[in-house]
Amino acid sequence: MIIKPKYAWYKVVLFVTDILIINFSFALSMRIRFAPDIDIIYLTWTRIQLIPSVSFFIIFSFLTTIIFHYMGLYRINIITRRAPHFTGIIKSLSITFVIYILAQFLLKQSHLFTTSRAVIIMWILISTLLFLLIRIIIYPTLHNFLIKSGTTMKNLMIIGDKELCLYTLDIIKNHPEYGLNPVSLLFIDSDLVVPKINLIQSVYNVETAERIVKENNITHIIIATESLETAKIIKLVGEASQLVPFVELTSLIYTRLSRLLNIEWYSDLPVFPFNKSPYYRWYKYFKRFFDVIFSCLILMVLSPVLFFCYGAVKISSPGPFIIRQTRVGKNGRKFSFYKIRSMKGTTVKKDNQRHKIYQEFINNEDHILKKVVDSSRLTWIGKIMRKSALDEIPQLFNVVKGDMSLVGPRPCLPQEYEVYDKWHRKRYEITPGCTGIWQVVKHKGTSFSDTVLLDIYYINKVSPWLDIQLVVQTIWIILMGKVDA
Structure with missing residues (x-):
């Protein structure tokens, strides 16, 4: 029997309400400050046109929901308790306001931001009051009424x-x-x-x-x-x-x-x-579109870095700049995986060691997962690239080709896949990624079964909010030099 995924009703209501509040408060602030010299919306029989600052703000408002999600403001145990709910709202809005003000300061000449301090102050006050009124007073009252009536039980x-x-x-x-x-x-x-x-x-x-x-x-x-x-x-x-x-x-x-x-x-x-995310029916198409666009942009931005790495790799030791490894992807399909060479010598012996080490590791669940790396074979530039994840840049070509996504379970070596149990292979029901959920949390120590459980959790809960959170956390790990080299 196939069960159709469903949304938690309260999350949908809160998400839509949050978008409306943040946009309404900004538009109202603009109208109050500049009326009657400004129309927020120009209406004709053939089109609807918004002024640039409001158009941009509609997009920016989704950042608020991402911050709310990260702060737990769509979790039932938070939204049903006024004290943590109030604290979470104040913290989230403070972060949102600071980001907008910083962006405005850095992009002073852009027409996407209002330069009026009065508008910003009114927006902060109006949105804060509306969020507190609706989320702390009105919503809990409605929620409790629906629960007592049995409507949402x-x-x-x-x-x-x-x-x-x-x-x-x-x-x-x-x-x-x-x-x-x-x-x-x-x-x-x-x-x-x-x-x-x-x-x-x-x-x-x-x-x-x-x-x-x-x-x-x-x-x-x-x-x-x-x-x-x-x-x-x-x-x-x-x-x-x-x-x-x-x-x-x-x-x-x-x-x-x-x-x-x-x-x-x-x-x-x-x-x-562990219910299947209802987002995935449509999000997988947007995810693919975003993967290609974002990967191409990053490759263009980092092209000077790639040229530098090319020269350094060639100087450090003889051999190719880009190496290809066979990796296992979606549904067990093998593909060529690209990396910048960071080691010298061959890898046959190492691959044989990997097979044995991973077999022992999977059989002993108490061990903490670490990369199997022979540090004696690392070149001087290889150490730098691994620590900063620069050797992973060519994987963006895999993303463009469709072998990988930006976010997803990491593709494994065939030797590892061979020793996986049947339930371990469930992590490859979706396209593997450059970063994933356990790559972010493993720095605090995770066992092999933990990593599989986390990947399966990701498969079921994939969403724009989760992907953005993982990308941001991955960037932070790289900037802090905490990459597992």
């Missing part, structure tokens, strides 16, 4: 370890603002029902879960387990995703990873959403 099934299922159930019951109505508990470690709990209880299997979902109009499943290994968790997530549009995983063993990601929290429980 979702029937919930909890699957997992008995103890954690009961703990999760207790949290959900104590927080009706989450909009979840517990209907069923399915245990994977016990066949004993819990007395005094008036819910449908049973041992988990796919047939039982499917029957209960259909009979009770369940649309939301939470998987709560600490006993299953990652491979079985991914299998369970896949089965649940075939039954309902909303699937979430909660497990205290992933608390460390959860603090590195912008995810929901139900009280003190981290919750990983």
